[in-house]
Amino acid sequence: MFKKKPNIKPLSPLRSSDRRRTADQIIADLQLDPPQAKADEEGQTDQNEATSSLPAFRSSLLPEGSQFARFTTTAGPDLKQVSGTVYVGAFPGQEQRILWVKMEERMFPTVYTLWHNPRLIPLLHTSTPVLQKLRGGADLMTPGLLGPPFPSGATKGALVAIASPDNSSVPMVVGVCAIDIRALKAVQGEKGRAVRVVHWDGDELWAWSAGAKTGGAAPEYIKGWGLDEDTEVENATKGVSRLHTQDDDGESGHDDGGVALRSYMEHSVGTKERNQHVEGENVPLFEEVEVDEKELSTKEIDEAFRNAFLYSVYHHKLTNKDEHNFGFDFPVPQTLVISNLVLPFLPIFTSAQAASLQIKKTSWKNVKKFVKSLDKEQLIKSKDRNGGETVILDIDFDDRAFTTFVPYRLPKKEPTAVAGGGVEASGRTAGDDSIGQELKRMELYRPKEKLSPIFDAVKSSIKSLYLSSELRAIVISYIELENLVSATNKRLINLDPVLANAVFDSKASLDNEVLEKGSAPRDIVINRVVQSCSPFYAILRGEETREDAKPKSGKAPTIQILLETRSGNKTVTKISGVEVYNIHPQSLGDELQKVCASSTSVNQLVGSSPKHPVMEILVQGPQKEAVTKALEKRGVNRQWIEVVDKTKKKK
Numbered sequence: 001m002f003k004k005k006p007n008i009k010p011l012s013p014l015r016s017s018d019r020r021r022t023a024d025q026i027i028a029d030l031q032l033d034p035p036q037a038k039a040d041e042e043g044q045t046d047q048n049e050a051t052s053s054l055p056a057f058r059s060s061l062l063p064e065g066s067q068f069a070r071f072t073t074t075a076g077p078d079l080k081q082v083s084g085t086v087y088v089g090a091f092p093g094q095e096q097r098i099l100w101v102k103m104e105e106r107m108f109p110t111v112y113t114l115w116h117n118p119r120l121i122p123l124l125h126t127s128t129p130v131l132q133k134l135r136g137g138a139d140l141m142t143p144g145l146l147g148p149p150f151p152s153g154a155t156k157g158a159l160v161a162i163a164s165p166d167n168s169s170v171p172m173v174v175g176v177c178a179i180d181i182r183a184l185k186a187v188q189g190e191k192g193r194a195v196r197v198v199h200w201d202g203d204e205l206w207a208w209s210a211g212a213k214t215g216g217a218a219p220e221y222i223k224g225w226g227l228d229e230d231t232e233v234e235n236a237t238k239g240v241s242r243l244h245t246q247d248d249d250g251e252s253g254h255d256d257g258g259v260a261l262r263s264y265m266e267h268s269v270g271t272k273e274r275n276q277h278v279e280g281e282n283v284p285l286f287e288e289v290e291v292d293e294k295e296l297s298t299k300e301i302d303e304a305f306r307n308a309f310l311y312s313v314y315h316h317k318l319t320n321k322d323e324h325n326f327g328f329d330f331p332v333p334q335t336l337v338i339s340n341l342v343l344p345f346l347p348i349f350t351s352a353q354a355a356s357l358q359i360k361k362t363s364w365k366n367v368k369k370f371v372k373s374l375d376k377e378q379l380i381k382s383k384d385r386n387g388g389e390t391v392i393l394d395i396d397f398d399d400r401a402f403t404t405f406v407p408y409r410l411p412k413k414e415p416t417a418v419a420g421g422g423v424e425a426s427g428r429t430a431g432d433d434s435i436g437q438e439l440k441r442m443e444l445y446r447p448k449e450k451l452s453p454i455f456d457a458v459k460s461s462i463k464s465l466y467l468s469s470e471l472r473a474i475v476i477s478y479i480e481l482e483n484l485v486s487a488t489n490k491r492l493i494n495l496d497p498v499l500a501n502a503v504f505d506s507k508a509s510l511d512n513e514v515l516e517k518g519s520a521p522r523d524i525v526i527n528r529v530v531q532s533c534s535p536f537y538a539i540l541r542g543e544e545t546r547e548d549a550k551p552k553s554g555k556a557p558t559i560q561i562l563l564e565t566r567s568g569n570k571t572v573t574k575i576s577g578v579e580v581y582n583i584h585p586q587s588l589g590d591e592l593q594k595v596c597a598s599s600t601s602v603n604q605l606v607g608s609s610p611k612h613p614v615m616e617i618l619v620q621g622p623q624k625e626a627v628t629k630a631l632e633k634r635g636v637n638r639q640w641i642e643v644v645d646k647t648k649k650k651k
Helices: 016-029 047-061 111-116 128-134 230-243 298-319 334-341 351-356 367-376 449-457 468-481 497-503 511-517 522-531 585-595 624-632
Strands: 067-075 080-089 097-103 106-109 123-125 159-163 173-177 193-200 380-384 390-395 439-446 492-494 519-521 534-541 559-566 570-576 600-604 615-620 641-645
Touching (some): 298 334, 449 468, 511 519
Antiparallel strands (some): 492 519
């Protein structure tokens, strides 16, 4: 919401009585429990101590000497006007910052307040890449949540904070629950928005400073927010207790429940359930494992990564028995080893486990050394390519580590990743979520200042974005309001000074002729109004609506397919501009390589910005139809594709 700098009026001192009243209102709204006086040995409480603890608690929320100011800003795709109050203060030893913002009679804490007051609101977690999106203003969708379990206070309409597993004790985003997150039993397969983001570390509220300094850096750790605290451990233990396997007596095998991360190779003999992630006869029993919320050692993390790779090979052997190399497409680049062969098979059930199970926390530190360690065990055969990339050339499927492997419980249903970026039986490329997506391209327009008299007359704002149909309705309303329809021909509009000055500016050749006649066809007038507006566009995916869109200025871009001749008579096909339609260039290139049976490459388009690079896919041969079909499979309309054929000889 505060991606754009708000207009903040001059600060005013906050009176002590108002500060106390505001702090008490925060305590009531967030249902906080002020510190209570401790009872003595006889069970009596010191009322003086209780009285003195409340002011200190108020000051921890809203320090003495705080100030306030009114602000205005715009939010959403239609640039809705938002106004409210910011409360500025300084915690002991810190600079003056915006600590609270009040909008629509509700108080929202900023990250500075949360860093100073652990457990002020429920804390959710999401992956680091998703958190980066949230810190750009995006809302958190339900599949992006890490869990369950979730905090009991994460109900619909409740304020929540969001952190990543990499720094699980430091809230970086503040938002409002759009659904009852507490009640979610699973997030995989769910759709829709989970949290509406209001503020984040890096927005203009965070950046504000009385001394014109940059925003304050986030701490590395905050005691009280951490996942190792008693409450979170208790909730996590309750949440994973559903994952218990049962022994022969029908009782829970472990009180802690869940999935272990420390003893993968110890096989359970009392487990009755079979692995829900694999199919077929004589499937080995689950390996029973238990949750361990303590911090994992490097050795345990190494073992988890190694076993995840073993599991991926085991899974491919089981589900691709009749395929060559069990569905593996060699060589497998190191970029796909972690994403396709390790991550889907890591038993991650909690945010703490997600924070621990990262390649940078292994003894290898990076993917290349991890692949080399598997080669050293003679599980695989690898090779270094030019440019420093290490690829897997072959796997010893008959090695004892694979043949005796016993699967363990995973948090997801059967992984769908295919090694090497190959295509599954369903035609979906591994890791490519754009296949089958539904896209809608929405073209919007913002009226310019010269059209304000028309919009003011029908009580519409020129700061909003409109569809062409909505602009048409506004112009027709204005025409009817001013009674401008010709009495002799209802298709003609009599031009008044407003329309004449705003639409016909004498720049076009026929403008003077129209102005002399004093009338023009209605459709021409409407088209002129639309053409005089500034264009915007938004690409909607799936069930996204206009309210979810974040329009960008300019005309909607097209995907370009360029055919040109190289080396005399060799034709190549170049594709660029796919990123805006949620298509990953590398995944598309991998599919075209198989479909066209020709070599492909993906490189940065010459002339594109280094900050926002546009990638270009090059395919050998004239592959216009194959590329078009691959794009249509990803929801792209043919009308959004521009084909430039430079191979045709000029006449």
